[in-house]
Amino acid sequence: MRKVAIIGAGMTRFGRSEATLVDLLSQASLAALGAASLGERRVDAVYVANMGAARLNRQTAVASALVDALQLFPAMAESVENGPASGASAFKNGYQAVASGMADVVLVTGGERMRAVNNLEATDFVASLSHPQAEYIYGVTLPALAGLFTRLYMDRYGVKPEHLARVAIKNHANAAKNPYAHIRQEITMEGILTSPDAVVNNPFIADPLRLYDCCPVSDGAAALVLCPLETAQTLGGPVVRIGGIGQATDTHAVHERPDPTQLSAVRLAAQKAFSMAGLTPKEIDVAELHDAFTILEIAESEEAGFFEKGKGHLALEKGVTALSGKLPINPSGGLKAKGHPVGATGVAQLVELVWQLRGEAGQRQVKGAKTAFACNFGGFGNNVVASVLQREG
Amino acid sequence: MEDRVCGARCTACGKESYPAHAVCPKCGGLEFEAFEVSGEGKVLTYTDVYALPLDYALRYLRLAIVELNGGLRATGQLLDEEPKIGKRVRATIGVVRTSGGRKIHGLQFVPM
Numbered sequence: 001m002r003k004v005a006i007i008g009a010g011m012t013r014f015g016r017s018e019a020t021l022v023d024l025l026s027q028a029s030l031a032a033l034g035a036a037s038l039g040e041r042r043v044d045a046v047y048v049a050n051m052g053a054a055r056l057n058r059q060t061a062v063a064s065a066l067v068d069a070l071q072l073f074p075a076m077a078e079s080v081e082n083g084p085a086s087g088a089s090a091f092k093n094g095y096q097a098v099a100s101g102m103a104d105v106v107l108v109t110g111g112e113r114m115r116a117v118n119n120l121e122a123t124d125f126v127a128s129l130s131h132p133q134a135e136y137i138y139g140v141t142l143p144a145l146a147g148l149f150t151r152l153y154m155d156r157y158g159v160k161p162e163h164l165a166r167v168a169i170k171n172h173a174n175a176a177k178n179p180y181a182h183i184r185q186e187i188t189m190e191g192i193l194t195s196p197d198a199v200v201n202n203p204f205i206a207d208p209l210r211l212y213d214c215c216p217v218s219d220g221a222a223a224l225v226l227c228p229l230e231t232a233q234t235l236g237g238p239v240v241r242i243g244g245i246g247q248a249t250d251t252h253a254v255h256e257r258p259d260p261t262q263l264s265a266v267r268l269a270a271q272k273a274f275s276m277a278g279l280t281p282k283e284i285d286v287a288e289l290h291d292a293f294t295i296l297e298i299a300e301s302e303e304a305g306f307f308e309k310g311k312g313h314l315a316l317e318k319g320v321t322a323l324s325g326k327l328p329i330n331p332s333g334g335l336k337a338k339g340h341p342v343g344a345t346g347v348a349q350l351v352e353l354v355w356q357l358r359g360e361a362g363q364r365q366v367k368g369a370k371t372a373f374a375c376n377f378g379g380f381g382n383n384v385v386a387s388v389l390q391r392e393g
Numbered sequence: 394m395e396d397r398v399c400g401a402r403c404t405a406c407g408k409e410s411y412p413a414h415a416v417c418p419k420c421g422g423l424e425f426e427a428f429e430v431s432g433e434g435k436v437l438t439y440t441d442v443y444a445l446p447l448d449y450a451l452r453y454l455r456l457a458i459v460e461l462n463g464g465l466r467a468t469g470q471l472l473d474e475e476p477k478i479g480k481r482v483r484a485t486i487g488v489v490r491t492s493g494g495r496k497i498h499g500l501q502f503v504p505m
């Protein structure tokens with residue numbers, strides 16, 4: 001197996017877009033390819049992460065359409081649909097293609113155009129990943145699963161509404177520094193929780209989760225260019241290597257898990273990624289976690305091994321995960337404020353980490369970051385991809 | 394219309410699963426008999442969904458995961474004005490969704 005590097009990263013701004021899905025994918029791809037200084041090298045393979053084009057945009061075979069838009073013939077191309085973990089799944093496929101020697105230059109692009117439909121339709125589209133007979137028919141949505149999870153988590157570990165609000169406040173503050181973020185507005189504890197207006201500003205979505213505990217519905221795309229580490233080392237500039245990738249699965253119906261507060265797929269995927277990279281969670285400088293709901297940032301920070309189970313909210317409270325803290329989590333603003341175009345998310349997390357490791361993250365730069373971790377959380381934790389990136393030298 | 398909710402009991406080891414799987418989670422068995430998900434249990438967790446999904450015209454929808462006697466768990470609707478973690482409930486069957494004029498039956502938990 002060859003070692004693999006990421007030599008280009010790019011994305012569109014997340015938010016509401018009038019562009020078509022293929023235009024969004026093209027824009028992100030061109031940004032990543034432009035950053036990659038490929039010279040005469042050609043793209044051998046394209047992996048497109050997308051969850052819902054067939055339903056949301058009435059378009060299938062999106063990878064073929066992207067190759068056509070970018071005139072990358074005769075590159076190998078395929079779409080990867082793996083729920084909200086599609087992005088990191090496509091990245092894993094790209095890694096395997098380069099590591100195995102089957103391809104030398106791979107483009108991994110994730111994108112979603114969700115605002116093409118109304119919120120009700122978008123929520124139902126995502127809810128279709130739940131168990132059709134044992135969950136979906138009851139009116140289960142992703143916010144509903146997160147609400148069930150949150151209540152149990154609060155009951156068991158002493159997490160309070162203030163802790164959830166702190167995740168949102170932190171990530172909104174980070175997103176305000178990110179020109180690509182969907183929501184670039186700082187929020188306060190008074191505004192979303194403690195003032196009399198808070199119930200109006202921040203109504204319940206799936207109690208105990210409120211509006212500001214949930215990610216927005218976004219359009220957007222993100223892209224990465226991969227090649228062998230050996231090639232990357234000849235291109236000049238900082239080199240970002242893929243240290244490890246891990247993936248794990250869990251039960252479809254959440255109620256079947258022995259302890260529904262345990263996200264064992266996150267734990268196992270992270271362990272595999274760390275083991276492959278030869279690193280421990282203590283050695284990570286910056287992380288992007290899948291905070292589709294605020295509780296998930298706390299829970300994933302524990303399952304990934306950064307904090308003890310049930311103690312993530314205490315680390316958050318102490319500022320450990322703030323941009324200026326010991327382990328900044330979601331410097332991009334996370335799904336919470338940067339936005340969550342589902343197919344794009346896993347790729348966008350890695351785009352942010354590549355920029356962080358290259359020292360190109362602007363106002364939200366984590367100083368001296370050399371190691372980074374990402375968790376892309378599919379389903380309600382039934383399919384998770386974790387990645388470790390390392391700056392060479 | 395199916396007016397009961399069924400799980401699968403492995404004929405080799407007796408393990409009861411809900412929902413059913415093609416392979417027994419405990420012993421790998423491939424033969425099952427249906428059993429009805431029913432009886433009493435306690436609320437493991439619940440939520441009130443205000444961002445309602447398609448097909449619902451309500452103020453909110455109350456959902457729960459319930460642990461039935463014997464340990465089997467199920468997700469369903471909770472018809473209880475005073476929900477609480479740990480509260481005893483009983484599984485009943487009712488219309489849980491009406492989609493395109495079709496009534497879908499499923500689990501509704503009511504207080505004891």
